[in-house]
Amino acid sequence: MKFDTAYCLSLDEKLSIYDVRELNFDETADFDSDTDSFLCPNDACRAAFKASNTLSTFNAKNVNYQRTPHFKNKTGTQHIDGCRYASTHKGTDGENEDDREDNFPSEFVLTRRTYPRKASTVNTEGQPPQDPTKTPPTRIGTSVSGSDATPDKTSVFAHPVECYVSNIDDKDKLKSMPLKIGEHTATYWTFFKKIEYLQDNKGLIYWGKIKEIKDYTNSFRIDFEKKVWLDKKPYSVNVYLSKKLIDNYRKRKAFLEQIKAAVASERALYCFFYGVTPELKQVPSKKNPEQTFGVFSANIENLDHLIVREVPGAEEL
Numbered sequence: 001m002k003f004d005t006a007y008c009l010s011l012d013e014k015l016s017i018y019d020v021r022e023l024n025f026d027e028t029a030d031f032d033s034d035t036d037s038f039l040c041p042n043d044a045c046r047a048a049f050k051a052s053n054t055l056s057t058f059n060a061k062n063v064n065y066q067r068t069p070h071f072k073n074k075t076g077t078q079h080i081d082g083c084r085y086a087s088t089h090k091g092t093d094g095e096n097e098d099d100r101e102d103n104f105p106s107e108f109v110l111t112r113r114t115y116p117r118k119a120s121t122v123n124t125e126g127q128p129p130q131d132p133t134k135t136p137p138t139r140i141g142t143s144v145s146g147s148d149a150t151p152d153k154t155s156v157f158a159h160p161v162e163c164y165v166s167n168i169d170d171k172d173k174l175k176s177m178p179l180k181i182g183e184h185t186a187t188y189w190t191f192f193k194k195i196e197y198l199q200d201n202k203g204l205i206y207w208g209k210i211k212e213i214k215d216y217t218n219s220f221r222i223d224f225e226k227k228v229w230l231d232k233k234p235y236s237v238n239v240y241l242s243k244k245l246i247d248n249y250r251k252r253k254a255f256l257e258q259i260k261a262a263v264a265s266e267r268a269l270y271c272f273f274y275g276v277t278p279e280l281k282q283v284p285s286k287k288n289p290e291q292t293f294g295v296f297s298a299n300i301e302n303l304d305h306l307i308v309r310e311v312p313g314a315e316e317l
């Protein structure tokens, strides 16, 4: 049984596993999923058991994951009758289940979610209170609704990308799932655009196989394998990540770990980004600086909206 959300004890908030990853990698957040506790998101179910009746996380901290991150039951995690998170089968607990992300958020929110700590949830020693489930401390009414409904929005780019990647062989599914970004509503299928077709429409999530990542130590350029055709001529495509952008990134360490591993990797890697559309620019030729040549290029403006990862099955498309 994969959980789309879990109740996070220290934050007194329901989080997706992608929120948890955000918090783990955020160098400005005081958060470590290994020392936190995650409980059933069903309020009634959670209230029926002690705070030690926890779930475990899968791929909460792995920068370069291949299998879909999720929460899952531990051996012995209990649920009340009728809780939709109660495991339906005995024995295996998720490891061999279908490895797809099936919680498709219907909106990718461009402003980052904040995760404020609510006062008095955790005492100063960092120990959870004895039974936080029974008497919610000064709960602020604006927080998540009381239902255990699957959250429908995310601000973590990795979430819609994982939906797309893990269902990449299921075109019908991707065509049937709606996605809203900003003012634009489409389906997952149409929002994800292969880089070679970027001229088709602006404002999409572009993605493609990486040909090479140029490591300039403090900045990087990601070159795509496929070219864009314009007036019967092929043009290379790249995106540039500036030193300033990286230095100011709150997940700088995790980002550098990811991109440096990608530079050194022998495996096929893909880059996904949102927010900019590469445009034709004239750049000086290296061999002959007097000459220029055309390239489709963009400067990435927000590292939260860029991902480098493997895409199992992409080669067959």
Ligand SMILES: [Zn+2]
Pocket: 040, 041, 042, 045, 046, 078, 079, 080, 083, 084, 085, 086
């Ligand atoms: Zn439950």
